[in-house]
Amino acid sequence: MFHKGIFLNELYRSRKTLLVNSIVLALLMAVFAGFSDMVTREDFVSLLKTYPQSLLEAFNIDPDIMGTFEGWMAGEAYVMYVLILGIVAAMMGSSTVAKEVDQHTSEAVFTLPVSRKAVFLSKAASHLMVITVSALLSTAASLITGFAVAHVAYPGRVALMFAGGYLVSLAFAGVGYAATSFLDSDRTAMSLSIGFVLISFTLNAFSGMSESIRWVANGSLFHLLDVTVIARGDSFPAVGALVSALIYLAGLFGGMLVFSKRDIAA
Amino acid sequence: MVSSECERVIGLSAISVRSLTKYYGRTRGIENIDLDVEKGEIFGFIGPNGAGKSTTIRLLMQLIFPTSGTMRVLGEEIRGDNPRLRRRIGYLPGEVSYYSDLTGRQLLTFIAGAYGLEGLGRIEEYSERLSLDLSKTVKSYSLGNRKKLALVHALMHDPELLILDEPTTGLDPLMQAVFFDMIKERRDAGATVFLSTHVLSEVDKVCDRVAIIRNGSLVSVSKVSEVPGRDHRRIEVTFKEPGNLIERFDLARIDPDVVYEAGVHRFKVSGEINDALRALAEHPVSDLIVRLPSLEELFMEFYKDDNAAETNGR
Ligand SMILES: Nc1ncnc2c1ncn2[C@@H]1O[C@H](COP(=O)(O)OP(=O)(O)OP(=O)(O)O)[C@@H](O)[C@H]1O
Ligand SMILES: [Mg+2]
Numbered sequence: 040m041f042h043k044g045i046f047l048n049e050l051y052r053s054r055k056t057l058l059v060n061s062i063v064l065a066l067l068m069a070v071f072a073g074f075s076d077m078v079t080r081e082d083f084v085s086l087l088k089t090y091p092q093s094l095l096e097a098f099n100i101d102p103d104i105m106g107t108f109e110g111w112m113a114g115e116a117y118v119m120y121v122l123i124l125g126i127v128a129a130m131m132g133s134s135t136v137a138k139e140v141d142q143h144t145s146e147a148v149f150t151l152p153v154s155r156k157a158v159f160l161s162k163a164a165s166h167l168m169v170i171t172v173s174a175l176l177s178t179a180a181s182l183i184t185g186f187a188v189a190h191v192a193y194p195g196r197v198a199l200m201f202a203g204g205y206l207v208s209l210a211f212a213g214v215g216y217a218a219t220s221f222l223d224s225d226r227t228a229m230s231l232s233i234g235f236v237l238i239s240f241t242l243n244a245f246s247g248m249s250e251s252i253r254w255v256a257n258g259s260l261f262h263l264l265d266v267t268v269i270a271r272g273d274s275f276p277a278v279g280a281l282v283s284a285l286i287y288l289a290g291l292f293g294g295m296l297v298f299s300k301r302d303i304a305a
Numbered sequence: 306m307v308s309s310e311c312e313r314v315i316g317l318s319a320i321s322v323r324s325l326t327k328y329y330g331r332t333r334g335i336e337n338i339d340l341d342v343e344k345g346e347i348f349g350f351i352g353p354n355g356a357g358k359s360t361t362i363r364l365l366m367q368l369i370f371p372t373s374g375t376m377r378v379l380g381e382e383i384r385g386d387n388p389r390l391r392r393r394i395g396y397l398p399g400e401v402s403y404y405s406d407l408t409g410r411q412l413l414t415f416i417a418g419a420y421g422l423e424g425l426g427r428i429e430e431y432s433e434r435l436s437l438d439l440s441k442t443v444k445s446y447s448l449g450n451r452k453k454l455a456l457v458h459a460l461m462h463d464p465e466l467l468i469l470d471e472p473t474t475g476l477d478p479l480m481q482a483v484f485f486d487m488i489k490e491r492r493d494a495g496a497t498v499f500l501s502t503h504v505l506s507e508v509d510k511v512c513d514r515v516a517i518i519r520n521g522s523l524v525s526v527s528k529v530s531e532v533p534g535r536d537h538r539r540i541e542v543t544f545k546e547p548g549n550l551i552e553r554f555d556l557a558r559i560d561p562d563v564v565y566e567a568g569v570h571r572f573k574v575s576g577e578i579n580d581a582l583r584a585l586a587e588h589p590v591s592d593l594i595v596r597l598p599s600l601e602e603l604f605m606e607f608y609k610d611d612n613a614a615e616t617n618g619r
Contacts, residue, residue, distance in 0.1 A: 042419070043418075044415055044418040044419055045419070048404070048415050052404065052406075142402055142405075143400055143401065143402035144402050144403060144404060145368075146368065146396075146398035146400070146401055147398065147401060147402075147403055147416075147455070147458065149368060150366050150367070150368065150391055150394075150396050150398075151388075151391070151416065151419040151420070152388045152389065152391045152392035152419060152420060152421075153388055153419050154386055154388045155386045156386075157388075299385070299386050300370070300385065300386075302368070302369040302370060303363075303368045303369065305359070305363065305400070
């Protein structure tokens, strides 16, 4: 079920994604962390409190926790982190088969004496590696910058928050794996991935605007895991984390089963 | 007795296909194909564009799965994904691309790893014979070089069965000759070769048997020397008298399909040619050629009939 050659080859082919995504995401998180001290000052927070509640909720801003490093990262940095990591994860997942078919490498690769399931899982293993490395680097960049220029009271909560976002991103990858066998163009796979993550994000943002449409958020993977809970130190949203992981695994194994039985487009 | 006969046939068959049918949604791929390719033969598979050659080949390679029917390859029935069986087959796809940012050597090393081969072994040897430079990236390869890469891929693990979809397109004549030497060597070593092609002189030169597929169905399977129409003589006559003489000499009694072209009258005659020669000799002849048709000629006519039939059908 695991083939080292396929894994390494896929990793080699993902090297640019790994490099660019890790650097961009880590830098972005460092910038957020670096700005946190300016934002968390008293006057800014009291200014925020004068904004209409619905607007604040739409942008996932909670003035009460905004005053802390953890709150700021959970409110603002987190969204960017999941958006970017989620899009990358969905793109890698959805291109697993689609890209090979699109580039006509499918004939050579899928006729190798490696089972289709092993090909699928080995490729997914390398995607997991890329996503994990990006997530770890982003967490590290946030904490290091935070310690250097801001006041980090609870580094554990920050790490947990990033771990939560990592699981949500994996859920996006899972959706990609479930879809990839039905796609025969890498371009389509990419646009669908971006579209899906953005729509997911938008649904979640809209639902914050009014109590009456809060149910809309249920259709969003962003809604799976409420990281402001972590920032407040109340608890870890274990159910959300579990559901995210399950969506990932279901997508992965479901996609693998579909792939092992489906015709490969010429 | 019948069953032991069957077993014997199955034992000797490298490929054995029964009532094989593949529909792509509602589009016909192939329909009810029965085919046996014996171990140790070079088997040609020909037919017009869209006839179903690649469909058959992709079914045999487990890339697609049949709508109905059965396939047995190297003694094993294909039921879904079977990597162990693929290990024994060398496949050359009709339309092939490889990861383009790898060098030829990196790519073949990756493939060799999947086949569980140690080191580069045959890869260097075959690449040298095909004058393929493995240090260049796949991206920089010409069409012919990509084809060579695919050939090395198909041959590197000394497979028992070679399944090749249009192997020679893109290769220059010199390389085609090298390629045919290579597959004949494999055959002499006991391997079976199943190849599709549009180049009929290839079939004539290397194949033991040939199957013709048309509109998704097999229309004939025979030894290359016994292809239908192969024993019909072609007679080309130039009379002393110029012009089209078909009506005046009543030449249609020799062959109702006689044609006149650039001063030459062309006949197709099956069986004895005495009667034809006698009839022709009634008039002053300046030149006369009697010959067997080339495979190319036979299939040109075959394909033309097919196109005509298709156009009429619409
Ligand atoms: N993926 C597909 N989806 C739908 N129809 C297909 C698909 N692949 C092949 N077909 C159809 O199946 C028929 C057989 O095609 P196939 O590719 O097997 O022909 P072929 O004999 O290999 O032709 P060529 O000489 O052009 O390579 C054609 O009518 C083709 O349009
Ligand atoms: Mg074809």
